[in-house]
Amino acid sequence: MDLRYTEAEEGFRAELRAWLDQAIPLLPPKPDRNDWPGRRAYDTAWQRLLFDAGYAGLHWSVEAGGKGATPTEHLIFLEETERAGAPYVGANFVGLLHAGPTIDAAGTDEQRRRYLPGILRGDDVWCQGFSEPGAGSDLASLRTRAVRDGDDYVVNGSKIWTSHAEVADYCEMLVRTDPDAPKHRGITWLIVPMDTPGITIRPLETVMGTSEFAEVFFDDVRVPVANRVGEENDGWRVTMVTLSFERGTAFVSEVVACQRLLRELAALAKKVTRRQATAWDDVALRRELGHLTAEFEALWALTKWNVSEAQRSGVPGVGGSVFKLRFSETKQKVYELAHRLLGRAALAVDDVAGLPGATLMDERLSSLSYTIAAGTSQIQRNIVGERILGLPKER
Amino acid sequence: MDFQLSEDQRDLRSGVREFCEGRFDRERMRALVDTAPVPGMVDRALWRELAETGFFSLRIAEEAGGVGLGVAEAALVYEEAGRVLLPGPLVATHLAASLPGRLGEEAAAGDVVVGLIEGDSWPLLVEHLDALDCLLVLTDEGIRRVDPASVRGRLVAHPVDPFTPVTAVDELPGGEVVADVRVAEEWRRVGAVLTAALQLGIAGRLTELATQYAKEREQFGRVIGGFQAVKHLCADMLVRTEIARAAVYAAAVTLDDPAVGDAEVAVLTAKVMGDDAATRNGKDATQVYGGMGFTWEVDVHLYVKRSWVHATQFGAAEENEAALASTL
Numbered sequence: 001m002d003l004r005y006t007e008a009e010e011g012f013r014a015e016l017r018a019w020l021d022q023a024i025p026l027l028p029p030k031p032d033r034n035d036w037p038g039r040r041a042y043d044t045a046w047q048r049l050l051f052d053a054g055y056a057g058l059h060w061s062v063e064a065g066g067k068g069a070t071p072t073e074h075l076i077f078l079e080e081t082e083r084a085g086a087p088y089v090g091a092n093f094v095g096l097l098h099a100g101p102t103i104d105a106a107g108t109d110e111q112r113r114r115y116l117p118g119i120l121r122g123d124d125v126w127c128q129g130f131s132e133p134g135a136g137s138d139l140a141s142l143r144t145r146a147v148r149d150g151d152d153y154v155v156n157g158s159k160i161w162t163s164h165a166e167v168a169d170y171c172e173m174l175v176r177t178d179p180d181a182p183k184h185r186g187i188t189w190l191i192v193p194m195d196t197p198g199i200t201i202r203p204l205e206t207v208m209g210t211s212e213f214a215e216v217f218f219d220d221v222r223v224p225v226a227n228r229v230g231e232e233n234d235g236w237r238v239t240m241v242t243l244s245f246e247r248g249t250a251f252v253s254e255v256v257a258c259q260r261l262l263r264e265l266a267a268l269a270k271k272v273t274r275r276q277a278t279a280w281d282d283v284a285l286r287r288e289l290g291h292l293t294a295e296f297e298a299l300w301a302l303t304k305w306n307v308s309e310a311q312r313s314g315v316p317g318v319g320g321s322v323f324k325l326r327f328s329e330t331k332q333k334v335y336e337l338a339h340r341l342l343g344r345a346a347l348a349v350d351d352v353a354g355l356p357g358a359t360l361m362d363e364r365l366s367s368l369s370y371t372i373a374a375g376t377s378q379i380q381r382n383i384v385g386e387r388i389l390g391l392p393k394e395r
Numbered sequence: 396m397d398f399q400l401s402e403d404q405r406d407l408r409s410g411v412r413e414f415c416e417g418r419f420d421r422e423r424m425r426a427l428v429d430t431a432p433v434p435g436m437v438d439r440a441l442w443r444e445l446a447e448t449g450f451f452s453l454r455i456a457e458e459a460g461g462v463g464l465g466v467a468e469a470a471l472v473y474e475e476a477g478r479v480l481l482p483g484p485l486v487a488t489h490l491a492a493s494l495p496g497r498l499g500e501e502a503a504a505g506d507v508v509v510g511l512i513e514g515d516s517w518p519l520l521v522e523h524l525d526a527l528d529c530l531l532v533l534t535d536e537g538i539r540r541v542d543p544a545s546v547r548g549r550l551v552a553h554p555v556d557p558f559t560p561v562t563a564v565d566e567l568p569g570g571e572v573v574a575d576v577r578v579a580e581e582w583r584r585v586g587a588v589l590t591a592a593l594q595l596g597i598a599g600r601l602t603e604l605a606t607q608y609a610k611e612r613e614q615f616g617r618v619i620g621g622f623q624a625v626k627h628l629c630a631d632m633l634v635r636t637e638i639a640r641a642a643v644y645a646a647a648v649t650l651d652d653p654a655v656g657d658a659e660v661a662v663l664t665a666k667v668m669g670d671d672a673a674t675r676n677g678k679d680a681t682q683v684y685g686g687m688g689f690t691w692e693v694d695v696h697l698y699v700k701r702s703w704v705h706a707t708q709f710g711a712a713e714e715n716e717a718a719l720a721s722t723l
Contacts (some may be wrong), residue, residue: 001404001648002397003655010574040636072396241518283717290716293723294667297660298638301398308398322634324617376624384633385626391607392621 003304013076019053020084020133027087033208040125040167041061043090047122057096059247059296064104064112065120071247071310075303078252088253093118094127099172102189102242104231114190115170127168129159129192130239137379139174140183140236144218146175146190148225153177154188154223155198161373165201165214168194177231189235192225198222208349209367237369246320248306251327255303258331259296262289265334268341268355279341288337295330299323322388325380328370335360374390398648400471411475414448419479421694427482428557428697436558437483437508437526446505450476450485451492455503461492465651466585470592470643475674477596480701482558484523486589486708487511490582491531498529498540511586512542513709514567521546522704524562532567533579541570556700584650584662586710590713591643591669594598594705597698598639598672602632604695605676605683612685619683628683632676639665639672660722663715670712673702 009209027046031038050056059074060066069077089096100119103111104388118124135142144157155175162171171192178186191198198221203211230238266289269279279285306319338360345352358393371377400408420439447454452470452500455461462468469489476485487510492503501507507528512521515531521530527543548564606629609620619625627670646665649656677699681688687696705713 001644003398003645003648004652005396006571056553070491222499263723279678283551286720287713287716289723290663290721291667291712292717293660293665294642294716295638297664298668300640301661301664302638302641304398304645305397308396312397312399319637322637326634326638361441378627381627381630382623385620385623389602389620389626389629389633391606391609391626391629392618394621394623394626 044122046087082253082256124169129173152222187235189238247310321383335364415479445503452503466647470647474590474596538574539570591665594669594673601676601680603682635672639668642668713720
């Protein structure tokens with residue numbers, strides 16, 4: 001067991017830091033969160049900066065145009081960019097972390113040539129069309145149909161929770177091509193250009209009153225068969241291949257951000273007062289902050305454990321669900337604590353009396369989704385119970 | 396960075412597991428609490444065998460007759476001890492083995508049983524006083540050595556953990572200082588990590604016991620582990636164990652190589668997460684076992700009780716969490 005970074009890893013870190021020091025001040029101001037074209041432009045401009053500096057697709061294979069970096073280098077990259085206050089992957093998320101690696105692993109040479117460079121350069125934005133109104137946790141029950149008609153598939157149905165749909169160029173999409181086969185066996189993976197006629201996007205309003213994602217409707221949308229990745233009816237396996245690219249780095253930025261947030265909350269606790277005493281004077285509150293400090297210190301250690309495991313074996317361990325489960329529930333507790341610390345200032349999703357209510361209460365509302373998005377905590381517990389502990393399925 | 400067990404560490408772990416399961420199997424463990432008189436929980440012959448296996452001399456340099464390994468390896472060994480509920484002041488004797496001179500040598504060889512307590516606390520309860528050859532006390536001036544025979548106190552009639560007899564002590568004799576403040580601080584840290592490792596072993600074993608039972612016990616015509624309500628309890632136990640494992644191993648590695656992190660934060664984290672995993676897994680394992688979990692014959696309560704003992708040693712959650720907050 002060794003937590004010491006190698007000389008090469010430290011060299012990588014030093015070079016990255018030096019580059020970030022000069023790159024971050026050149027960034028334009030962050031766009032308004034409801035300005036989707038502005039957000040796309042901001043996120044893709046950052047991706048272009050990374051591309052020009054040689055940091056695009058760090059974790060992608062060299063053949064795909066990436067750097068073939070080790071999981072540890074990817075961890076260092078995510079840690080340093082977060083510490084430097086660099087933009088999050090944002091609009092590039094689906095392309096860089098999902099669609100790109102899938103096309104690399106399961107696509108044709110032609111597909112690789114056509115789609116991968118645009119993702120790396122920040123030219124193209126991708127969105128995901130997996131979930132449906134009737135297919136959430138039970139994703140494989142999806143019903144959006146694709147019927148073969150000559151050299152095209154004709155797609156009909158609807159998708160939901162699609163982030164960046166309004167500004168995306170392409171959609172990675174799961175469709176049902178064989179309604180008679182067992183549910184996992186009749187699914188196909190398609191690349192759908194978002195400007196294809198017949199696509200309607202309806203933004204969904206979140207509890208924050210913003211539109212973080214959309215519903216997407218498909219009416220007789222014609223998609224060339226050439227846009228199919230993998231074989232017809234083999235889409236579920238193609239999707240599972242993608243999930244296997246997770247190498248323990250999924251939450252690196254967020255863990256680093258939470259550790260910083262805890263320090264900010266400690267400062268906030270020394271500022272807010274009730275009956276002449278500060279919140280910090282309350283030992284129960286300090287203990288709560290201390291416990292959360294231990295949680296994130298442990299989650300950081302578990303990150304390094306999982307990354308090292310991926311680095312050794314080349315394949316991800318079973319730790320993803322374990323991590324996601326604990327991390328999402330713990331991060332939720334941080335914002336519950338922030339909420340209580342704000343006291344009556346928590347009545348405003350705005351900065352009141354110099355307290356950071358705008359960001360804290362906005363994220364407090366957002367935190368309600370942590371244990372739902374990307375697999376609910378209940379589904380994660382099923383996965384841990386069944387795949388790791390070997391307990392039988394419910395039915 | 397390679398934060399995974401090395402080949403040698405894997406071998407060490409499997410060797411110690413084989414030893415523990417062979418020399419202190421369930422039958423022997425149960426015999427101790429079901430038939431043996433209390434106190435008398437430390438078996439001198441077993442103590443020497445533990446010494447031969449390296450339980451106490453693990454971190455002593457090879458030139459000095461030790462095994463020459465680090466806190467990381469010691470944590471792996473103590474995790475195994477926790478899994479089988481080895482009784483006795485294992486951590487205290489391990490720490491005492493690092494003292495120069497005769498006491499250190501005898502502790503390393505398993506010739507003596509050494510106790511250790513934090514002097515500045517009240518009420519004062521000493522574990523295994525009947526078995527001790529030497530009692531060490533952590534104080535503000537360093538570590539004091541006290542003759543156990545000179546300690547006046549009352550043996551508690553009903554210790555919460557049947558393996559851990561305790562004596563309530565009114566006042567400790569002064570004793571001579573055998574190590575300075577710096578050593579005392581070092582012992583607090585290593586002691587906390589090794590105790591957290593014992594808790595990790597307990598947490599992991601409880602997860603196995605509960606999961607096994609959930610796969611066997613049938614109700615409503617099927618095994619209860621198929622019900623999400625039970626499955627999710629088991630999943631939570633595994634999650635607690637794995638997060639505690641990362642915390643304990645990271646703290647151990649940080650004590651061996653302080654440049655890789657903040658030792659104070661890492662150690663406090665290990666103890667907080669170890670205590671949390673063991674005590675909460677104890678509650679959940681009892682729940683999975685249902686009524687049987689409330690019986691003496693099922694082992695779960697023995698793990699629960701031991702986890703409660705360790706939770707009071709080398710810093711309880713209250714002080715460790717408050718100490719962590721002050722690092723923010």
